[in-house]
Amino acid sequence: MTPPDDLPDSAFEQVRPAYGTGSLAEIMPSVAAVLGVPATADVLGLRESLDGVDRVAVLLVDGMGSYQLPLLPGLDGLAARTLTSGFPSTTPVSLVTLGTGVPPGQHGVLGFTSRMPDGRILNHIHWNDDPPPARWQPVPTVFERAVAAGVACTQVTRPEFEGTGLTVSAYRGAAFVGASTLDEKAAGILGALRAGPGIVYGYHGDLDRAGHEDGVASPAWTAAAREVERLVAMLVDGLPPRSALLVTADHGQLNVPPTTRLDVSAIEGLAAVAGEPRVRYLHVAPGAQEDVQAAAASLFGSSALVLSRTEALEVFGPVADRNLGRIGDVVIVCLDRVVALASAYEPPSVGRLVAYHGSVTAAEMTVPLLSSVRGSQ
Incomplete structure (x- = not known):
């Protein structure tokens, strides 16, 4: 509980x-x-x-x-x-x-x-x-x-x-x-x-x-x-x-209660997933940017901001060129009591935590x- x-x-x-x-x-x-x-x-x-x-x-x-x-x-x-x-x-x-x-x-x-x-x-x-x-x-x-x-x-x-x-x-x-x-x-x-x-x-x-x-x-x-x-x-x-x-x-x-933990693993077009449950970085396959961003927006609705890398840049402060690729092509910023799990990309223990952080x-x-x-x- x-x-x-x-x-x-x-x-x-x-x-x-x-x-x-x-x-x-x-x-x-x-x-x-x-x-x-x-x-x-x-x-x-x-x-x-x-x-x-x-x-x-x-x-x-x-x-x-x-x-x-x-x-x-x-x-x-x-x-x-x-x-x-x-x-x-x-x-x-x-x-x-x-x-x-x-x-x-x-x-x-x-x-x-x-x-x-x-x-x-x-x-x-x-x-x-x-x-x-x-x-x-x-x-x-x-x-x-x-x-x-x-x-x-x-x-x-x-x-x-x-x-x-x-x-x-x-x-x-x-x-x-x-x-x-x-x-x-x-x-x-x-x-x-x-x-x-x-x-x-x-x-x-x-x-x-x-x-x-x-x-x-x-x-x-x-x-x-x-x-x-x-x-x-x-x-x-x-x-x-x-x-x-x-x-x-x-x-x-x-x-974060167990009922508000959404998993991004099934989104098609992913090349890699990084970040953490409250702020997910989705790295996409060539040509899949729009489809991945749309699928993530559909999955999370109003419970997250789903942004392109360009749209997300300002919250990091000025970003050095060498660091741009470390930010996902699509960035999921969770709001309310919601997390973005990635069960296919990280240990199950990540999804068993009780408290989380990382978002805005x-x-x-x-x-x-x-x-x-x-x-x-």
């Missing part, structure tokens, strides 16, 4: 990515600008609230969208504002957007999976060195730019993520600290802050996992939310002088930016 996540009607309104003004892409450049990294801009206006700070920790809580925040009352004491993710609103896209400080169209990580030029499908989560990360994602990270300017950078995340394609694409330049448990993550982040001025990035993924497996607001998700509150409390209590903690997320989530609804696209500052005393 799908647990109720009690989302209001506003959670299903469409939200455009706020590239250049208030998206994930502006967080790290704004932090870097406050700490004196050349050629970076404090677009988010952090300087006033971070006056006197010379070290900043940014903690990303996977899956903690703005519409999930009311279910984490332990975070109420932090100053809060709302940003958007990039598009699609999914983990690999958001992590690289955060780390590079540019929209997805520029860095090229454009979905959970993408079709490579040779026809293979790249899963950005299960990715090592094929293709080489710096070739697939060549945009320098904010961490590289900061280190080149003499600002120390550290990343604190699970040990098994060291050296993966996604880690290299998003955070290269930052020294790696492996941490599995909550206590280890808090110790790693606080230890790096106490070591001296600089930027510290931390990642916590358990809330997202609980949502996918059991649903937002399920008992397992609620237990994971209490752990997030505990981690943030440890960090706030342990902040050394002249430091700040920023807490954000890569996306929100929404629960406010529940998925809006993320918080929370802050706590400890001054010089």
Whole structure:
């Protein structure tokens, strides 16, 4: 049974990515600008609230969208504002957007999976060195730019993520600290802050996992939310002088009942399927564009936007030529509580999840930016 996540009607309104003004892409450049990294801009206006700070920790809580925040009352004491993710609103896209400080169209990580030029499908989560990360994602990270300017950078995340394609694409330049448990993550982040001025990035993924497996607001998700509150409390209590903690997320989530899961596999004319259930990339056989797009529009009706690649481009930000082919010839953007499964192209486990994300609804696209500052005393 799908647990109720009690989302209001506003959670299903469409939200455009706020590239250049208030998206994930502006967080790290704004932090870097406050700490004196050349050629970076404090677009988010952090300087006033971070006056006197010379070290900043940014903690990303996977899956903690703005519409999930009311279910984490332990975070109420932090100053809060709302940003958007990039598009699609999914983990690999958001992590690289955060780390590079540019929209997805520029860095090229454009979905959970993408079709490579040779026809293979790249899963950005299960990715090592094929293709080489710096070739697939060549945009320098904010961490590289900061280190080149003499600002120390550290990343604190699970040990098994060291050296993966996604880690290299998003955070290269930052020294790696492996941490599995909550206590280890808090110790790693606080230890790096106490070591001296600089930027510290931390990642916590358990809330997202609980949502996918059991649903937002399920008992397992609620237990994971209490752990997030505990981690943030440890960090706030342990902040050394002249430091700040920023807490954000890569996306929100929404629960999808079994009755609204449509499968694109039977559409004729498909050459490959990539993306993810809330944003599908259909790569079509030569001459099949119109037929595939019409079949997808008929299947989904008003429950999705069915767009050509050209029609979809603007939500990615400016798209570099090298990245155009990573977007499907037809793009399905699901609305409401609907997903586009692709049972013939991906593992059955994808269709057994409870909560999903990736699309343009406010529940998925809006993320918080929370802050706590400890001054010089």
